[in-house]
Amino acid sequence: MKVSELGERALLARIQARLPRPGTDVIVGVGDDAAVVKSAKNAQIVLTADALIEGIHFDRALSTAADIGHKALAVNLSDLAAMGATPAWALLSLALPGGTLVEDVEALVDGLVALATAENTALVGGNLARSPGPMAVDVTAVGTVHPRRVLMRDGGRAGDELYVSGVIGGGVAGLEMLRTLGGHPQHSSEVACMTRHRRPIPRVRLGRAVAQARAARAAMDLSDGLADAVRQVAEASGCGAEIDGSALPVDPGARRWWEKRGDDPVARALAGGDDYELLFAVPPKWRGRLRHARRHAAEPPLTRIGVLTGTREEYVVVREGRREPLPGGFEHW
Amino acid sequence: MKVSELGERALLARIQARLPRPGTDVIVGVGDDAAVVKSAKNAQIVLTADALIEGIHFDRALSTAADIGHKALAVNLSDLAAMGATPAWALLSLALPGGTLVEDVEALVDGLVALATAENTALVGGNLARSPGPMAVDVTAVGTVHPRRVLMRDGGRAGDELYVSGVIGGGVAGLEMLRTLGGHPQHSSEVACMTRHRRPIPRVRLGRAVAQARAARAAMDLSDGLADAVRQVAEASGCGAEIDGSALPVDPGARRWWEKRGDDPVARALAGGDDYELLFAVPPKWRGRLRHARRHAAEPPLTRIGVLTGTREEYVVVREGRREPLPGGFEHW
Numbered sequence: 001m002k003v004s005e006l007g008e009r010a011l012l013a014r015i016q017a018r019l020p021r022p023g024t025d026v027i028v029g030v031g032d033d034a035a036v037v038k039s040a041k042n043a044q045i046v047l048t049a050d051a052l053i054e055g056i057h058f059d060r061a062l063s064t065a066a067d068i069g070h071k072a073l074a075v076n077l078s079d080l081a082a083m084g085a086t087p088a089w090a091l092l093s094l095a096l097p098g099g100t101l102v103e104d105v106e107a108l109v110d111g112l113v114a115l116a117t118a119e120n121t122a123l124v125g126g127n128l129a130r131s132p133g134p135m136a137v138d139v140t141a142v143g144t145v146h147p148r149r150v151l152m153r154d155g156g157r158a159g160d161e162l163y164v165s166g167v168i169g170g171g172v173a174g175l176e177m178l179r180t181l182g183g184h185p186q187h188s189s190e191v192a193c194m195t196r197h198r199r200p201i202p203r204v205r206l207g208r209a210v211a212q213a214r215a216a217r218a219a220m221d222l223s224d225g226l227a228d229a230v231r232q233v234a235e236a237s238g239c240g241a242e243i244d245g246s247a248l249p250v251d252p253g254a255r256r257w258w259e260k261r262g263d264d265p266v267a268r269a270l271a272g273g274d275d276y277e278l279l280f281a282v283p284p285k286w287r288g289r290l291r292h293a294r295r296h297a298a299e300p301p302l303t304r305i306g307v308l309t310g311t312r313e314e315y316v317v318v319r320e321g322r323r324e325p326l327p328g329g330f331e332h333w
Numbered sequence: 334m335k336v337s338e339l340g341e342r343a344l345l346a347r348i349q350a351r352l353p354r355p356g357t358d359v360i361v362g363v364g365d366d367a368a369v370v371k372s373a374k375n376a377q378i379v380l381t382a383d384a385l386i387e388g389i390h391f392d393r394a395l396s397t398a399a400d401i402g403h404k405a406l407a408v409n410l411s412d413l414a415a416m417g418a419t420p421a422w423a424l425l426s427l428a429l430p431g432g433t434l435v436e437d438v439e440a441l442v443d444g445l446v447a448l449a450t451a452e453n454t455a456l457v458g459g460n461l462a463r464s465p466g467p468m469a470v471d472v473t474a475v476g477t478v479h480p481r482r483v484l485m486r487d488g489g490r491a492g493d494e495l496y497v498s499g500v501i502g503g504g505v506a507g508l509e510m511l512r513t514l515g516g517h518p519q520h521s522s523e524v525a526c527m528t529r530h531r532r533p534i535p536r537v538r539l540g541r542a543v544a545q546a547r548a549a550r551a552a553m554d555l556s557d558g559l560a561d562a563v564r565q566v567a568e569a570s571g572c573g574a575e576i577d578g579s580a581l582p583v584d585p586g587a588r589r590w591w592e593k594r595g596d597d598p599v600a601r602a603l604a605g606g607d608d609y610e611l612l613f614a615v616p617p618k619w620r621g622r623l624r625h626a627r628r629h630a631a632e633p634p635l636t637r638i639g640v641l642t643g644t645r646e647e648y649v650v651v652r653e654g655r656r657e658p659l660p661g662g663f664e665h666w
Contacts, residue, residue: 032486033415033554034381048367049424049473055465082366091382093471132388133466138426140382140473153365221366
């Protein structure tokens, strides 16, 4: 059945029926004019919103409805992670073409709720609207953070080392693979990249652990690519940055894919976008704390990729001894 | 200049430059991965999200960009008001066609910020995305409320009187006038209705005053019409409802407009939609408290329009002695 046949009220009731019972921190959940929640004493509230628009951020032919629901929350949780926050609540605002199948909306909600539940996050409200154009999935995620544990972009200082979590480039390469291979991977490493594009994993435990251990001076997520994140952290911190091109943890599947096509894996992974890893600026003497926090969070390894420098607005990548300007960031338009 | 020519980053910078300096409750505002805010001790957090989609909720030919910005926040503040909450922070998520003029985005932000400032609300974050279809303006509003002062829908009891604030029907009639007269009103009462459609005024002070005085058992806003709100409050409270058709405070301009066209003003105002007034369920002995709270808030008068009854699921409007079923609510699709 199409959502236009079911109607807004009945669709809302179907969605409500799929939500797990929230915890005691949710005073009023879905169904009233607004949600009411209760945070721990002294906690500060962290707020972020990010939207996935059909035709811009996702393609219904390449991602399932459940993938879209997962990713719509994941990109927001990644922003909370980059602040060192603990996610707690989310709102889902859906703009749906009238022809959208009700079962696809249900699958989208299920995909979102599965990740939310894994991250102890309650879907407490939102909005349903009709769209005369593309589907839009707008999520607001709300978390909490201890007042002196917030990770901002502007806390870095010259001499701080730059660390990135996990591997990079897989999201962008995965999208290229999906477009080229149409969901029929020819190699196991391609499966991993496609999954990274469709279902990125936000580094929630890592961000929180690093913040709680005070193991970094600045942090940011890589949603618009590593080069962009390095520039933004350096600029906000009043520093320059120097990246070691040979140190970048390029996703092995992405590297293989790009090399086969004659692309430069390092340049592609730097420009990137769609990676939901975290970048940290860390004074050398905090290395031990950082390593401990990462291990405690049971997250993928961190790789030291460069350093913040005292030369403001100079962003450099060193490749085989040559200093090249760091490429610009990924712009969505 | 078009937003596609300016780019996402530069547009964000232009928007940031227009925001007033936030208060001390905003620890991290626009520009980091997420915003960080601080609420008063013991306050509960109230969260709501509502979107305006071009072609569904607004028409660029009938509303200015500033109107759209105002209304996108107003509909959310109305939801907070209906909970008795004090608005504090907002996020703005914009999906923009590439051809949108930068000056229109600035005017939209200005319209939103003007209302936000008037209501002591700080725009602390959000998102910019490109839309391959219509413009979408999605706002999340966050407020605070004292734990035992929340106004919910389900608190009503049989015998509670139903009160509505201000006048109703103006929003829907105003849209009809704009469509018919193309923004050239022929009567002063039409100007008022058009303004109500384009720039609804959320009853923030009223909702908060009634909640703080504990002057109502249940409340809801009229975004989907009075009939819908009456049904929802009655249903959630396990009651029926009886409305006195002759008591409805129909907007004088709307009444005149509908009467000229041979429409029934009471039926039209009941079905309504786009009214951002509040409905309260109030025990008769709390009348004095309610009157005091309304006067204290310096909001428009409240009108007693009916009563919650013990006959569950029976929703009636009495017109010239005849009991008729209450019409259904306004569905956006």
